[in-house]
Amino acid sequence: MALKEGLRAWKRIFWRLILLAVGFSGLLLYGLPAVRYLETFIPMGTCPLSRMSLLRDNFSGLLRLWARPEVLTCTPWGAPIIWDGTFDPDTAQQEAIQQNLTIGLTVFAVGRYLEKYLARFLETAERHFMVGQRVVYYVFTERPAAVPRLPLGPGRQLRVERVSRERRWQDVSMERMRTLHAALGGRLGREADFVFCMDVDQYFSGAFGPEALADSVAQLHAWHYHWPLPMLPYERDARSAAALASGEGDFYYHGALFGGTVEAVRGLTAHCARAQEQDRVRGLEARWHDESHLNKYFWLHKPAKVLSPEFCWSLEIGRRAEIRHPRLLWAPKEYDLVRD
Numbered sequence: 001m002a003l004k005e006g007l008r009a010w011k012r013i014f015w016r017l018i019l020l021a022v023g024f025s026g027l028l029l030y031g032l033p034a035v036r037y038l039e040t041f042i043p044m045g046t047c048p049l050s051r052m053s054l055l056r057d058n059f060s061g062l063l064r065l066w067a068r069p070e071v072l073t074c075t076p077w078g079a080p081i082i083w084d085g086t087f088d089p090d091t092a093q094q095e096a097i098q099q100n101l102t103i104g105l106t107v108f109a110v111g112r113y114l115e116k117y118l119a120r121f122l123e124t125a126e127r128h129f130m131v132g133q134r135v136v137y138y139v140f141t142e143r144p145a146a147v148p149r150l151p152l153g154p155g156r157q158l159r160v161e162r163v164s165r166e167r168r169w170q171d172v173s174m175e176r177m178r179t180l181h182a183a184l185g186g187r188l189g190r191e192a193d194f195v196f197c198m199d200v201d202q203y204f205s206g207a208f209g210p211e212a213l214a215d216s217v218a219q220l221h222a223w224h225y226h227w228p229l230p231m232l233p234y235e236r237d238a239r240s241a242a243a244l245a246s247g248e249g250d251f252y253y254h255g256a257l258f259g260g261t262v263e264a265v266r267g268l269t270a271h272c273a274r275a276q277e278q279d280r281v282r283g284l285e286a287r288w289h290d291e292s293h294l295n296k297y298f299w300l301h302k303p304a305k306v307l308s309p310e311f312c313w314s315l316e317i318g319r320r321a322e323i324r325h326p327r328l329l330w331a332p333k334e335y336d337l338v339r340d
């Protein structure tokens, strides 16, 4: 009897070791694009046909969610996931012009991020972001005089707002929520109808138009959109305001891009700023900072539209057949140059 028990225990240990070894080598090899490519075989799920044929969009009209059968084109709560080929950019353009919209684009460029990324971000936005619409850029920096003065297209303006420089890059990143919330309560909130809030360490590479507009908009994180729920890097410390328990969460969203109506983004930034402050007083900092809180927010308040990773792609991931037309690309990470 005891022998049998002992054997069973050994078997269990043996299998755990094997699993651990496989997991560990997987992690090591994950750096190789060839291994990473395997994750494309993890299915994303499919949008039920009954829903597909019905989903209309305020801006793009009838969505052709069946046009991309290899990827997930709607969420379980019925929001569209926008992939290339599912929308009609011309309809979206006409609709937005008719509604006579002003679209805000906010970006922070503090410290060395300004020289390193801002010019390219703005130049490429001029070529690709909401071309043909009225656009107001809001650049937040501690050195307004250093902001490049680009020639802007008709109907496009740039405003510079001064912010103080936080010492830690994590604080710069998180402070954005509070600053944005204040800005949305001021001039930005009065002059814009919709607003997108973006990281500066990226650049536009394709048309990013009104098809991306909705009440609230979240971006699928390029590195995680095939991963199973238990593996997503949510904050797991139950003491944090950003915590998601196991089984909670829909997708992993990217902190480098979110948007929506002024009202919706005010709600989002208020929530995240409050949650971050609550953590700070308790001596906590969420795993991925503002992004963790954003993920908690979108778990509680489902986004009305989700952008596929084509809208914010990282070339480091390597070629993927399902990524047809990247619109925004991550700039190479050079943390040693830009972070203290």
Ligand SMILES: CC(=O)N[C@H]1[C@@H](OP(=O)(O)OP(=O)(O)OC[C@H]2O[C@@H](n3ccc(=O)[nH]c3=O)[C@H](O)[C@@H]2O)O[C@H](CO)[C@H](O)[C@@H]1O
Pocket: 107, 108, 109, 110, 111, 112, 113, 114, 168, 169, 170, 172, 173, 174, 198, 199, 200, 201, 255, 256, 287, 288, 289, 290, 291, 292, 338, 339
């Ligand atoms: C893959 C990854 O690592 N993702 C995390 C990392 O994103 P990132 O590595 O993309 O963060 P980041 O260095 O781009 O910082 C976010 C943004 O804040 C602004 N900024 C930041 C620091 C600074 O000194 N000056 C400045 O202007 C700038 O607009 C920048 O794009 O960190 C973020 C901020 O915590 C989030 O947690 C992300 O989840």
Ligand SMILES: [Mn+2]
Pocket: 199, 200, 201, 256
């Ligand atoms: Mn970034």
